[in-house]
Amino acid sequence: MEITFLGTGVAIPQKGRVQSGVLVSLEEKPLLIDCGSGVLSRFPDAGVSHTNVDTVLLSHLHLDHVADLIPLLKANWLRGKTDMRVYGPDGTEDWFSRVLGAYEYILDGVDVDVIELSPGKEFTPEGFDCEITCAATDHSVPTLAYRVTAEDGEFVYSGDTAPCRDIMDLAVEADLLIHECSFPAGTKVTNHTTPSTLAEMLEDYNNEIGSICLTHFYPEMRGHEKEAIHRLKDYVEGEIILAEDLMRLEL
Template sequence: MEITFLGTGVAIPQKGRVQSGVLVEFEEKPLLIDCGSGVLNRILEAGVRHTEIDTVLLSHLHLDHVADLLCLVKANWLMGKTDMRVYGPEGTEDWLFDLLGLYEYILEEVDVKVIECSPGKEFVPEGFDCEISCAAAVHSVPTLAYRLMSGEGEIVYSGDTEPCRDVLDLAVEADLLIHECSFPAGMKVTNHTTPSTLSDMLDEYRDEIGSLCLTHFYPEMRGHEREAIYRLKGNFDGEIILAEDLMNLEL
């Protein structure tokens, strides 16, 4: 299983970080998690053909996680690839087809299937030798964390969330937890994570999760990345990684 961080930023532009997107390849077959602005170009920069991507998991429908999805659908269609399966939380189908309805010339030419998921759902995406399960995250809109399990390894992607037991329980015995870390320690925030709020809860899971990779950095995090690692190391036994755009991890 190869993991490529396409976008590790947020809705505010930052040098070197586009919006959210992670590519997971199972025996070279790619599955995309989230598709924020800038992700389509990052797919190219990662050396992957966008027409190979026909399955997308959406954690939630905020623009910094979905803005390039329609761009991906159109780019694939222009290259003769018309089918796409999109998994996401409640509301995904209405959102996507309302958007596609603004561009009837695309809607009439593509075959996009939306599968809405709820916490606790388990499924095997068509064409993949992996199982996926969902848990509820804590954010301002319905948001899903995903666990991807195959013979190559197991990873969990938190989506946008405050630290919560449902997501950390989902990550127990996973090889890697990809967790948002939007703001530096000491900032009072809701719906997002800081190193201090994550550390407090992670202490209960310190030896139950393989490695931790932090992503989804707001500009306020610049210069505080190493501090985040230091704070988390006190309550977590595994490796702690800071995600960068186009960084690769392999399980």
């Protein structure tokens, strides 16, 4: 299993970081998790054709996680790829139909199946040999974390969230937890994570999580990366990794 970070940033522009998107290669078949602005343009740099993507998981519907979904659908359509499955939390179907409905010239030419998910749901996406489990997060809108379990590894993607037990429980014995870390320690923030608030949650888990990869960095995190590693390194068996755009991890 190969994980490529297409975007590790947020809604505020930053040099070298576009908005959220993670591409997972499962036996060479790509699964895209989130599709924020700039993610589509990362495909050539990642050496992956966008037309290979026919399955997308959305953690939630904030723009920095969905803004390039319709552009991806259009890019595929322009190359003759018209089918797609989109999984997401409650409200995804209504949001998708409203946005796509503004583009009638695409609407009749594509075949998109939207599947809404709820916390606790377990499913296998069509065409994949893996199991995905959903959990609720602590964010300002309905948001899902995902655990992807395949023959060669298991990882959890937190989506946007304050640290919460549902995600930590989902990540127990996983090889990797991809967790947002929006702001540096000491920042007063709700709905998001700092190294300190994540460490406080991890104290109860006795190194039950393999490695942690931090992502979803606001500009305020620049210069505080080493502090984050130092704050968290005693709470996991493996590494603390700082995600960068186009970084690849192998499980």
